Amino acid sequence: MLKSLYFKIVLILLIFIIAVMCAVGAILMNGVTSFYISDFTGQMTECFSGDGLLMIELEQVTADEQYADRMKQVLSSYGSILGVDQYRNYYVLNTEGEMLAGSDIELGAELPVTPNILSAINNSGGNIGTGGMDYADWAVRMNPGSESDCIIYIKDSLEEMRQLNQKLFTIILQAMVIGILIAVLLSFFLAKAISSPLQSLTYDTQLVASGEFTHEIEVRSADEIGVLADNFNYMKERLRATLEEVDGEREKLDIVLSCMRDAVLAFTADGRVLHFNNSAVELFGEPLKSETLGMEECFEILDIPLILEGNSIKLTSPDAAAEHTKDGFIFRDRTCGARVYDVSFAVIRYVSGKRQSSGCVIIIHDVTSRYELDESRREFVSNVSHELKTPLTSIKAYTETILSDPEMDAETREYFLGIVLSESDRMHRIVSDLLVLSRLDNKRTNWSVETFDLRQSVRRLCEVMRGQVSEHNHRVTFGCQRGLPEITADRQRIEQVILNILSNAIKYTPDGGKIDIKLTQLPKKFVRIEIADNGIGIPDDDIGHLFERFYRVEKSRTQDAGGTGLGLAIAKELVEAHGGRIAVKSALGEGTTVTIDLPVECKLEKNEKK
Numbered sequence: 001m002l003k004s005l006y007f008k009i010v011l012i013l014l015i016f017i018i019a020v021m022c023a024v025g026a027i028l029m030n031g032v033t034s035f036y037i038s039d040f041t042g043q044m045t046e047c048f049s050g051d052g053l054l055m056i057e058l059e060q061v062t063a064d065e066q067y068a069d070r071m072k073q074v075l076s077s078y079g080s081i082l083g084v085d086q087y088r089n090y091y092v093l094n095t096e097g098e099m100l101a102g103s104d105i106e107l108g109a110e111l112p113v114t115p116n117i118l119s120a121i122n123n124s125g126g127n128i129g130t131g132g133m134d135y136a137d138w139a140v141r142m143n144p145g146s147e148s149d150c151i152i153y154i155k156d157s158l159e160e161m162r163q164l165n166q167k168l169f170t171i172i173l174q175a176m177v178i179g180i181l182i183a184v185l186l187s188f189f190l191a192k193a194i195s196s197p198l199q200s201l202t203y204d205t206q207l208v209a210s211g212e213f214t215h216e217i218e219v220r221s222a223d224e225i226g227v228l229a230d231n232f233n234y235m236k237e238r239l240r241a242t243l244e245e246v247d248g249e250r251e252k253l254d255i256v257l258s259c260m261r262d263a264v265l266a267f268t269a270d271g272r273v274l275h276f277n278n279s280a281v282e283l284f285g286e287p288l289k290s291e292t293l294g295m296e297e298c299f300e301i302l303d304i305p306l307i308l309e310g311n312s313i314k315l316t317s318p319d320a321a322a323e324h325t326k327d328g329f330i331f332r333d334r335t336c337g338a339r340v341y342d343v344s345f346a347v348i349r350y351v352s353g354k355r356q357s358s359g360c361v362i363i364i365h366d367v368t369s370r371y372e373l374d375e376s377r378r379e380f381v382s383n384v385s386h387e388l389k390t391p392l393t394s395i396k397a398y399t400e401t402i403l404s405d406p407e408m409d410a411e412t413r414e415y416f417l418g419i420v421l422s423e424s425d426r427m428h429r430i431v432s433d434l435l436v437l438s439r440l441d442n443k444r445t446n447w448s449v450e451t452f453d454l455r456q457s458v459r460r461l462c463e464v465m466r467g468q469v470s471e472h473n474h475r476v477t478f479g480c481q482r483g484l485p486e487i488t489a490d491r492q493r494i495e496q497v498i499l500n501i502l503s504n505a506i507k508y509t510p511d512g513g514k515i516d517i518k519l520t521q522l523p524k525k526f527v528r529i530e531i532a533d534n535g536i537g538i539p540d541d542d543i544g545h546l547f548e549r550f551y552r553v554e555k556s557r558t559q560d561a562g563g564t565g566l567g568l569a570i571a572k573e574l575v576e577a578h579g580g581r582i583a584v585k586s587a588l589g590e591g592t593t594v595t596i597d598l599p600v601e602c603k604l605e606k607n608e609k610k
């Protein structure tokens with residue numbers, strides 16, 4: 001309340017009124033006093049001047065024995081000119097200053113000896129001063145040295161002047177009270193006129209401070225406050241537009257960051273998380289969401305030996321995988337759990353409040369698929385080299401043996417050449433299979449799509465394999481569901497798949513085994529080819545890898561069977577190219593069932609060339 005603008009305005013006006021009235025009062029009262037005294041002095045000077053009528057008449061009565069009474073009569077007759085009244089009296093005094101006659105006998109009896117009386121007694125004038133503030137007096141020595149030597153003394157008690165001053169004081173006081181009342185009233189309206197737009201301005205600034213920009217300040221006047229309100233409205237508009245722009249930019253950045261597949265995190269220099277995107281939450285989970293994950297914990301999880309010191313980022317221990325970049329480091333192929341990441345660190349500088357701060361931004365790029373691809377490529381190259389090296393070594397060894405012994409008997413030579421031929425066949429098979437896979441990978445396979453009866457194809461294949469089947473003494477059964485539709489596919493390729501599976505069943509089933517082939521129709525226009533054997537089976541751990549290139553269960557047990565480990569991989573690629581699926585179920589020592597589901601109408605176009 002005491003600090004309010006209203007109170008200040010009222011107080012200033014009150015002080016102003018009181019000060020003005022005090023000054024006016026003082027000047028007025030001082031003026032009245034001066035006027036009264038100078039009026040008294042003027043009157044006395046005029047009346048008692050040497051050639052004045054009063055003095056002449058007074059001189060005339062000095063010869064009289066009763067000169068004092070006569071003088072009193074003369075003075076009385078000049079009463080109006082001398083201004084004699086109840087407050088101003090005249091006296092005739094002897095040279096001792098005692099009253100001989102006077103207008104007020106009582107007062108005259110107790111007349112104090114004033115400086116003017118003393119001066120008159122000493123015959124050195126009688127008007128040396130007004131006698132102070134209590135009274136004004138005038139003394140005139142008459143006929144000094146004669147018998148009628150006396151003093152005419154006029155004394156004014158100044159009571160009239162005092163009463164006038166009192167009246168003036170009362171009037172000033174009344175004027176002051178009325179003035180104060182008017183001032184309070186005026187200041188109330190003035191303060192209201194000034195403070196109410198300021199109050200609404202204050203209210204509006206509070207709204208703006210709380211983020212509410214829709215409220216418009218009413219501009220009621222064209223004065224300074226009106227201009228202020230106008231400027232404030234303009235400022236608010238600019239601020240709103242700027243904030244919207246900043247929000248828009250931030251939103252854009254957020255959208256970009258949230259759409260990024262890379263995890264992005266920013267930390268302050270003291271390790272607190274500043275920003276993160278959705279991918280970062282997926283990677284670090286709840287601790288990041290609840291902001292309990294700090295920079296150090298993050299470094300620890302990623303196993304990164306880094307530390308942020310001021311404006312630079314440093315390695316805490318040497319790390320061969322760390323590559324220096326312009327702003328920090330990059331660590332490639334960092335394994336974290338089952339995933340592999342390229343992790344980049346950079347120092348950032350940003351403004352927080354008015355301070356320039358530094359921090360660190362981490363970008364975690366998931367390179368698992370690239371890493372796995374690289375791995376599988378490396379593995380593939382190593383597998384190919386290994387697979388080709390074995391037959392090549394045999395071919396080389398047997399050829400050298402034959403060449404080094406020209407005397408070798410024909411039977412042994414033939415045996416050795418047989419081995420060379422079979423190893424060349426094996427190499428040929430591997431290279432052909434790899435070529436098929438390469439064409440499939442590059443989508444350069446020449447498909448020859450036709451509509452055909454699957455039952456006839458399987459029968460024909462059984463015929464083709466009859467020799468091998470009877471060699472191993474297997475029993476093959478074939479069952480086909482009635483009304484099985486013809487399918488549209490690349491017949492040769494599908495037959496190649498069936499042949500692969502069938503030959504596996506023959507190979508991996510001990511002699512005298514049983515192989516069942518079944519063709520059935522599935523809903524949604526699919527047909528199923530099922531080839532089940534009661535052979536050696538496949539361990540559970542290997543089943544998931546069967547379709548990988550060059551994968552063979554226990555190489556030693558399958559090497560004899562002449563496998564390359566590419567048969568199932570090719571089968572899978574061919575079936576999937578047709579829009580079908582292939583699955584293997586197996587129990588070790590009990591047998592294996594391979595299921596191929598093919599669409600009645602394959603998704604390859606007839607005679608499509610890719």
Ligand code: ADP
Binds near residue numbers: 508554567591
């Ligand atoms: P391969 O040319 O060596 O037969 P495949 O890709 O056809 O290559 O098969 C991969 C591996 O799966 C084989 O080496 C074999 O160990 C195993 N396998 C495939 N079919 C059978 C089956 N019917 N019974 C047992 N093992 C099988």
